[in-house]
Each structure stands twice: as C-alpha cells, then as structure tokens.
Amino acid sequence: MSNTIPSTATTSTGAPEPRSRVDRFFEITRRGSTVGAEIRGGVVTFVTMAYIVILNPIILSSGVDVEGGTLGFPQVAATTALTAGVMTVLFGLVTRLPFAFAAGLGINSFLAVSVVGQVTWAEAMGLVVINGLIIVLLAATGLRRMIFDAVPIQLKLAITVGIGLFIAFIGFVDAGLVTATGASSPPVGLGVDGSVSTVPTLIFVFTLLLTGVLVARKVKGGILIGLVTGTLVAVVVEAIWNLGPKFDGDQVNPGGWSLSVPELPGSLVSVPDLSLVGQISFGSFERIGILAALMLVFTLVFTNFFDAMGTMTGLSKEAGLADEKGDFPRIRSALIVEGVGAVAGGLTSSSSNTVFIESGSGIGEGARTGLANVVTGGLFLVAMFFTPLVSIVPTEVAAAALVIVGALMMAQIRFIDFSDFSVLLPVFLAVTVMPLTYSIANGIGAGFIAWVIVRALSGKARGISPLLWIVAAGFVLYFARGPLEALLG
Numbered sequence: 001m002s003n004t005i006p007s008t009a010t011t012s013t014g015a016p017e018p019r020s021r022v023d024r025f026f027e028i029t030r031r032g033s034t035v036g037a038e039i040r041g042g043v044v045t046f047v048t049m050a051y052i053v054i055l056n057p058i059i060l061s062s063g064v065d066v067e068g069g070t071l072g073f074p075q076v077a078a079t080t081a082l083t084a085g086v087m088t089v090l091f092g093l094v095t096r097l098p099f100a101f102a103a104g105l106g107i108n109s110f111l112a113v114s115v116v117g118q119v120t121w122a123e124a125m126g127l128v129v130i131n132g133l134i135i136v137l138l139a140a141t142g143l144r145r146m147i148f149d150a151v152p153i154q155l156k157l158a159i160t161v162g163i164g165l166f167i168a169f170i171g172f173v174d175a176g177l178v179t180a181t182g183a184s185s186p187p188v189g190l191g192v193d194g195s196v197s198t199v200p201t202l203i204f205v206f207t208l209l210l211t212g213v214l215v216a217r218k219v220k221g222g223i224l225i226g227l228v229t230g231t232l233v234a235v236v237v238e239a240i241w242n243l244g245p246k247f248d249g250d251q252v253n254p255g256g257w258s259l260s261v262p263e264l265p266g267s268l269v270s271v272p273d274l275s276l277v278g279q280i281s282f283g284s285f286e287r288i289g290i291l292a293a294l295m296l297v298f299t300l301v302f303t304n305f306f307d308a309m310g311t312m313t314g315l316s317k318e319a320g321l322a323d324e325k326g327d328f329p330r331i332r333s334a335l336i337v338e339g340v341g342a343v344a345g346g347l348t349s350s351s352s353n354t355v356f357i358e359s360g361s362g363i364g365e366g367a368r369t370g371l372a373n374v375v376t377g378g379l380f381l382v383a384m385f386f387t388p389l390v391s392i393v394p395t396e397v398a399a400a401a402l403v404i405v406g407a408l409m410m411a412q413i414r415f416i417d418f419s420d421f422s423v424l425l426p427v428f429l430a431v432t433v434m435p436l437t438y439s440i441a442n443g444i445g446a447g448f449i450a451w452v453i454v455r456a457l458s459g460k461a462r463g464i465s466p467l468l469w470i471v472a473a474g475f476v477l478y479f480a481r482g483p484l485e486a487l488l489g
Contacts, residue, residue: 017029018030022035022371023035025096026038026096026369026370026371027096027369028368028369028371031321031368031369032320032368033366033367033368033369034366035371037220037365037366037367037368038098038366038367038368038369038371038372038375039371039372039375040220040221040224040362040365040366040367041098041362041363041365041366041367041368041372041375042098042362042367042371042372042373042374042375042376042379043224043362043375043376043379044223044224044227044361044362044364044365044367044401045098045100045358045359045361045362045365045367045372045376046100046375046376046379046380046383047224047227047228047361047393047398047401048227048358048361048362048398048401048402049084049100049102049356049358049359049376050383050393050398051259051260051393051395051398052080052084052102052103052105052356053077053080053081053084053380053383053387054077054259054260054387055105055259056076056077056080056102056103056105056108056350056351057071057073057074057076057077057080058073058259059105059108059109059112060076060108060111060112060349060350060351061073061076062112063111063112063113063116063121064116065116065117065119065120065121065124066116066117066118066119066120066287067120069120069121070121071121071276071349072273072276074270074273074387075273075274075275075276075349076276076349076350077272077387078272078273078274078276078384078387079274079276079277079348079349079350080102080103080350081272081380081381081383081384081387082272082274082277082348082350082380082381082384083101083102083103083341083344083345083348083350083353084100084101084102084103084350084353084377084380085377085378085379085380085381085383085384086344086377086381087101087337087340087341087344087353087377088100088101088102088373088376088377088380089373089374089377089378089381090337090340090377091334091337091338091341091355091370091373092369092370092371092372092373092374092376092377093370093373093374094330094333094334094337094370095329095330095333095334095337095370096329096330096369096370097316097319097321097328097329097330097334097369097370097373098315098319098359098362098363098367098368098369098370098371098372098373099311099312099315099334099355099356099359099373100355100356100358100359100362100372100373100376100377101341101353101354101355101356101377102353102354102356102380103345103350103351103352103353104303104304104307104345104351104352104353104354107128107300107303107304107351107352107354108351108352110299110300110303111124111128111351115127115296118284118287118288118292118296119283119284119287119288120281120283120287121279121349122279122280122281122283122349123280123281123282123283123284123287124284125279125280125281125346125347125349125351126280126281126282126283126284126346127284127293127296127297127300127346128300128342128343128345128346128351128352129280129342129343129346129347130282130297131297131300131301131304131342131346131352132304132339132340132341132342132343132344132345132346132352133339133343134297134301134339135301135304135305135335135338135339135342136336136339136340136343137339138305138335138339139332139335139336139338139339140336142332144305144309144335145331145332145335146467147309147467147471148309148313148327148331148335149325149327150465150467150468150471151326151448151468152451152468153324153325153326154416154417154423154426154427155426155427155430155444155447155448155451156313156317156325156326157317157326157412157413157415157416157427158416158426158427158430158431158447159310159313159314159430159440159443159444159447160313160314160317160318160409160412161409161410161412161413161416161431162310162430162431162432162433162434162435162440162443162447163310163311163314163357163409163434163440164314164405164406164407164408164409164410164412165406165410165431165432165434165435166357166406166434166435166438166440166443167357167358167360167402167403167405167406167409168402168403168405168406168407168410168435169406169435169438170399170402171399171400171401171402171403171406172399172403174258174259174395174396174398174399174402175200175201175204175205175258175395175396175399175400176191176192176198176200176201176204176258176396177190177191177196177201177204177205178190179191179192192254197255198254198255198256199237199241199243199255200234200243200255200256200257200258200394200396201396203230203233203234203237203394203396203397204230204396204397204399204400206230206233207226207227207229207230207233207396207397207400208400208403208404210225210226210229210230211223211225211226211227211230211400211401211404212404214226215364215404220366221365222365223361223364223365223401223404223405224365226400226401226404227393227397227398227400227401230396230397230400231262231392231393231394231397234257234262234394234396234397235262235263235264235392237262238257238261238262238263239263243255243256243257243261244256244257244261245257245259245261246258257394257395257396258394258395258396259394259395260392260393260394260395261394262392262393262394262397263392264392265388265389265392266388267388268386268388268389269385269386269388270385270386270387270388271385272384272385272387274348276348276349276350277347277348277349278347279349280346280347280349284296292485295481295484295485298477298478298481299478299481300342300352302441302474302475302478303439303441304339304342304352304354306440306441306444306445307354307439307440307441308335308338308354308355309335309444310440310441310443310444311354311355311356311357311440312328312334312338312355313326314357314360314409314412315355315357315359315360315363316328317409317412318360318363318364318405318408318409318412319363319367319368320368321368338354338355341353341354341355342354357440358401358402358405360405360406360408360409361401361402361404361405362376363405364401364404364405364408413431421454422454422455422458422460425450425454426446426447426448426450426451426454426455427447429443429446429447429450430443430444430446430447430448430450431443433446433447441478442479444475445472445475445478445479448468448471448472448475449472449475449476451464451468451472452464452468452469452472453472
C-alpha cells in the first residue's frame with residue numbers, strides 16, 4: 001500500500017520541495033510519503049511487533065544454563081523493550097529507513113536451547129557481543145556490502161518472496177490455523193483435528209478478512225484499523241467467554257489464546273527492572289575450549305548476518321526503496337547499525353537485536369522513512385513502563401497483519417524469469433526452505449549453494465562472483481556444524 005502526495009512545490013531538479021526540517025532530514029516528501037503515513041506505519045509496526053516483549057522473555061527465561069542459572073522474566077521483558085526501542089530509533093536516525101529492531105527469534109531460541117547447556121547465560125551473551133563486533137567489522141570494512149552486491153538479483157527477489165511466505169506461515173501458526181499434528185506425515189495440519197474450531201482462530205480469520213478488504217479498497221490506515229478492531233473484538237470475546245491462555249503451567253487448553261490473553265490488566269504501569277544490563281562474560285573460551293566457542297560464534301554470525309541481509313532486502317523491495325540491483329539507500333550504515341544491534345542485545349541480555357520482518361506491516365501501511373522507526377522505537381521505550389498494556393493485543397490478531405504483508409511481498413515473484421531452470425531451482429529452494437525450516441538463513445543458504453553448483457555445472461560459472469562461492473562454502477559448513485562440533489569434541 002503506498003501513499004501519494006498531493007501537488008506540491010518542487011525544487012529546480014523537479015523533486016518535491018521538503019515541507020519542514022523533519023521532512024528534509026527523513027526525505028519524507030521525496031519518497032512519496034507524509035508525516036501522517038509515517039506515524040501510522042510506525043504505530044502499526046509496533047503493534048505487530050509488541051508480542052516480542054512477552055515472547056522473548058518466555059523463550060530466554062526457559063533456558064537453564066550449565067550452572068543452573070536462569071534469566072528472570074520481568075528483567076528480560078524490560079531489557080527487550082529497552083534494546084528494541086533504542087536500536088529502532090538509532091537505525092531510523094542513522095539510515096532514515098523504516099526497519100524496526102527487536103530480539104531475533106532464531107538466535108534467542110538457539111541461545112536458550114543449544115548454547116546455555118554448555119556455558120552460563122553471561123558467557124552466552126558474551127558470545128553474542130563477539131558475534132556483533134564481527135558483523136560490525138565486516139560491515140565497516142565493506143566486506144558485508146561486497147557479499148551483498150555479489151548476490152544475483154534473482155536470489156534477492158527470491159529472498160523477498162521467501163520472507164513473504166515465511167512471515168505468512170508464522171502468522172498462520174501463531175493464529176492456530178496451522179498446527180503440528182504430532183505425526184510424521186503430515187507434520188502439520190489445519191487447526192484442531194483438521195477443523196477451525198477455536199474462537200481465537202476465528203478472530204484471526206475475521207481480522208484477516210477485514211484487513212484484506214480495507215487494504216484492497218486502499219483505505220488509509222487499513223492494517224491499523226484491522227489490528228485495533230480485531231483487538232477490541234478479542235477483548236469483548238474474552239470478557240464474555242473467559243477463554244484463558246492455551247498453556248497454563250502443565251495444563252493445556254486447546255481453545256485458549258496462544259500467548260497473551262486480551263483482557264484489561266489490573267495495573268497498567270510497571271517499573272522496569274534493568275538489572276541484566278552489562279551482565280556478560282567472555283569465559284566461554286576457557287569453559288568449553290576455543291574451537292567449540294568459535295563454532296558457536298560462527299553459527300551466531302551466519303544466522304545474524306544472512307537473516308538481516310535477507311530481511312533488509314525484502315523490506316526495501318516492498319517499500320520501493322531498492323534499485324534494479326536490490327541496493328537501497330545508506331546500505332553501509334544499515335549494515336553497520338545492524339551489527340551494533342547484536343552488540344546491544346548481548347550487553348542487555350535480551351539476545352541479538354536485528355531487523356524485524358514485521359516491519360513490513362508498517363511499510364504496508366505507508367511507512368517509507370526512518371520517522372516511522374522513531375515512532376516505533378519511542379513506543380517500545382514507553383512499553384517498558386506499560387508491559388501489561390502491550391500484552392492486550394493477542395497473537396492471533398497480530399498474525400493477521402503478518403499474513404497480509406506476506407501476500408504483498410509475494411508480488412515480487414513476478415519480476416523473476418523462470419524460463420531458465422538453473423535460475424528456477426535455486427529460487428525455488430530459497431523460497432520454500434525458509435518457511436518449511438522456519439529460518440531465513442536456511443533458505444538463503446539453500447539458494448546460494450544450489451545457485452553456484454547448478455549454474456557452474458550448466459556452463460555458467462563465469463557469471464558467478466568468487467565471493468558467492470566463498471559464502472556458499474561457508475553455508476556448507478553452517479549446515480554441517482552439528483557433525484563438525486561432534487568431530488571437534
């Protein structure tokens with residue numbers, strides 16, 4: 001969804017005349033946006049991402065480290081909102097791009113499940129900081145940009161389409177429309193026992209159709225209107241039927257809300273506990289050995305590096321900010337600040353912070369500049385004090401926005417020429433592996449490896465950048481990291 005500007009004054013070059021200093025700084029008019037569209041987009045992005053303030057603490061607080069230590073839920077919630085707010089505002093001011101930041105879901109799960117079984121939480125966050133410093137170094141030296149430029153436009157478009165399918169799939173799962181069957185075949189199914197039989201899922205369907213109609217009719221604020229309406233309906237439904245949460249301790253309620261229950265909290269304000277800030281250690285190299293620690297860092301870097309690259313590629317295409325090569329404004333600054341997000345996440349024990357694909361919801365609402373980020377980041381900082389209020393929006397309602405944005409991003413597939421099978425197969429793998437393995441990095445890796453092998457053995461090796469060969473080889477190591485870790489002891 002784009003927002004056009006009514007007739008306005010132009011400069012001598014024919015570009016629209018900025019209306020204020022804010023307009024000039026963020027290039028709002030130049031990018032065909034308005035202050036109102038940026039504010040709406042920023043609010044929509046926040047509402048769509050607000051679940052991370054609840055979900056990230058759930059994931060991280062569930063991990064018990066090698067010494068039996070855990071992270072407190074309220075402390076992680078506070079640092080999650082703090083880091084997301086600071087990094088989102090910083091990214092918006094430095095790059096003027098509408099890409100919001102928060103704790104990356106792939107990395108936080110990896111930390112809680114795989115890393116802290118070997119090291120302490122402080123040591124795990126130390127590894128996250130090292131990962132971020134490496135990414136900053138790669139970006140500052142230009143190597144990260146060189147790798148970005150080495151990626152063919154067909155794969156960049158495939159990444160956009162794959163992310164669209166990925167976030168739509170996340171939306172379907174979050175809404176309970178797609179569920180795990182617990183069987184080997186098929187591994188997933190529709191709703192509960194093949195039926196859409198729960199009220200939260202029905203509210204997702206209602207919100208999805210309402211938002212879809214509003215977007216189709218080009219109603220300004222359509223996604224935001226859909227989110228607000230869906231949330232109000234959910235609050236009323238919960239007040240009447242008292243559905244409760246899906247998981248309550250050891251009890252499972254199949255008809256309940258998947259993450260946050262849409263009910264008015266008893267207290268709207270809470271004082272944030274920031275005691276986790278600065279709780280890091282670099283003792284992992286001594287505890288588990290240099291090679292094992294380096295393998296963990298390697299995994300973090302690859303996941304962080306390519307998840308972010310793929311996400312920024314997709315979002316910039318969706319926002320109409322990318323050129324024919326897939327490059328977007330201030331790309332070097334964007335890559336550097338993204339690395340800083342990993343460092344900041346480690347320093348606050350909130351896990352590596354990176355660009356969030358949910359930013360596409362704000363872009364779909366009209367956001368085109370960093371002003372939207374300032375709005376989103378400001379709301380995250382406010383959310384530190386209003387964590388109970390943030391939790392009112394149920395995941396099922398936010399999921400509808402993800403599906404809408406996924407559909408919008410799918411449209412980029414029309415620019416890919418599928419007549420050449422050496423292009424078709426790598427693109428197909430990149431697009432499908434992302435949602436099926438729940439990982440952007442996995443999809444990118446599958447696409448890269450297939451591209452260099454199939455293109456090279458099809459007589460087109462000369463058109464492959466040497467850097468792409470190196471990155472593909474790195475992905476081979478990435479996919480084989482389990483056996484390699486076992487081999488290294």
